[in-house]
Amino acid sequence: MIPHTTTAAGRGGGEDYTTGEGLRALLARLHAEGPGAWRTDPIAAKLMEYAAEKYAALARKHGLDPWEAAAAAFDVMRTRSARGADDPWGVVTHAVRITCIAEERAQGLLCSTHQARRPHYSVFHDAERLSDRENPLDDYHPAFHITDPHPDDEHDGENEGEREVVEPAGVVTSASGAVEDAIAFVTVLGWPAQTARAAVEHVCHALARAGSRQSAFEVLRRDKHSRALLDLPGSSWTALLRALLGNPAPGIAATSAGRGILLRLLIGETLPVLLHDDDLVLTVSLAAPRKGGGRR
Template structure:
C-alpha cells in the first residue's frame, strides 16, 4: 500500500459516518467478519496508531488501547451514537485508566473501576521512600496534646476507639446526607470514602481540597461531572477561603458533624441542602 493510499484510508476512517458504515457492515456480516475482513484489520491498525499516545500516558502498549477500541466498536451503542469515534475514545480512556489503576493496586481492572477499591493508593514497597516508615505513616503519629499518663489501664485505647467511631459515624452521616438529596447511593459512598481517604493523607483540609480538585483521574474513575465533583468537595471539606474558616461554609459538612451537629440539623440548612441537591449527577443516561 502506497503512502498516499494509506493516508486516504486513514482520513476515511476518521470520518464518523464512514466508521459507522463499516461497523454496521461488519456487524451484519456475522461471525468471523472482524477476523477475515481486510478493512477491519486496517481499522485496528489505525486505532492502535490513534490511541498510542494515550496508551503510553498510562503505561500501556498501543495494542492494549486498540483492544479496548475493538470492544467498544462491537457495541450497538457505538453504531447508533451521533459520533462513534467519541464513544470509542471515551471507552479507551476509561479502560486505560482502569488498567493503570489495576496495575498500581495489584488487582483486576474490574475491581479497579469500582469506587470501593479505587479509593486506595497504589501499592508501594517500604524501600520506595527515602524516609523511614514511622516518619510518614499515620499509624505512627503521636498526638502532641495527648496526656502521657493514663489514670487507668486501657484508657488511651478507649479514647482512640471513641475517636475512630466518631469519624466513622460522621462519614456515614455524610453519605446519608447526599443520598437523601438525590445522589445515587453507590456514587455518594464511593465519592465520600475517596475524599475522606485522601483527607487522612493531607496536612490540612485546604490542602486536601486543592489536591482533590485537580485529581482528574479520580473524577473519571468515579464518573462524576466537573460541577458535581467540585461541589461535593466544597460541601464535604468546606470552602478553603481563609476568610470563611470560622463559618459553617468554611468548616464543611464533615467538620460540622464531628463537632456535634446532628444530621437532621444539617438537613435544615437551606443553602447547604440546595447546593448539594442541585449538584447531584444525572444517573439516567447510559454509562460506558
C-alpha cells in the same frame, strides 16, 4: 484527526472510518456480515491499525502498549452502543480512556482490571515496598506516633496545654487544605473557577453550622436563595451537593459515594485518587454549568 487514506478492498466497501458517519457504516456492515468479518475484512484490519495509531499517545500516558488501547477499542466497536451512536468515535474514545485508567490502576494495585474499575478498590494507593522509602516507616506513619504525654513526664500539665493549642491548629490546616483540593477538583472538571470556589466554600460554611453532612445536605438542597446567588441550575446544584457531601442514602453510607469529596479528602485520599473515580468524575463534569447559564 490523524490523516489516513482508505480504499475499497475485497468484499468490503470504501467506508471512510476516520469520520463518525463512515465508522458507523463500517461497524454496521461488519455486524451484519457476522463474526468472521472482523478476521477477514481488509478494511477492518486497517481500522484496527488506525485505532492503534490514534490511541497510541493515550496508551503511553497510562504506561500501556498502543495495541492494548486498540484491543479496548475493538471491544467497544462490536457493541450496539457504538454502532448506533451519533458520534461513534466519541463513544470509542471514552471507553478506551476508561479502560486505560483501569489498566493502570490494576497494575498499581496488583489486582484485576475488573476490580480496579470499582471505587471500593480504586480508593487505595498503589502497592509499594517498605524498602522503597528512604526513611523508616515509623518516622512518618501516624500509626507509630504517640500523641499522649508519657506518664512519667514531669510537665504533664504544660504538655496538655500545648496539645490543646497545637491539635486544633492542625485540624484547621487539614480542613482548609481539603477545601482547596475540593475547589481544584471541581474546577478541573469544567466548572468556572469563581463559581467552584463560591459553591464549595458556601457548602463548607453550611456544613460547619449544621454539624453533620446529612443535615447540611438537606438544608442546602432546599436553599434556593443560595442557588440563585450562585446562578446554578437545580440539577447542577444537587449533583454538586451529593458529590461534596456524599449521597445520604443509608445503604451506601460506607462507600466512596456515601462519604463525598470533602470527607474523602479529610481521611487522606488525594486528588489523583479522586480523579481515578470514574463515576465521581462523570457526575461532577456533567453537572458543570454552561458558560451561558441554563441546564445541561
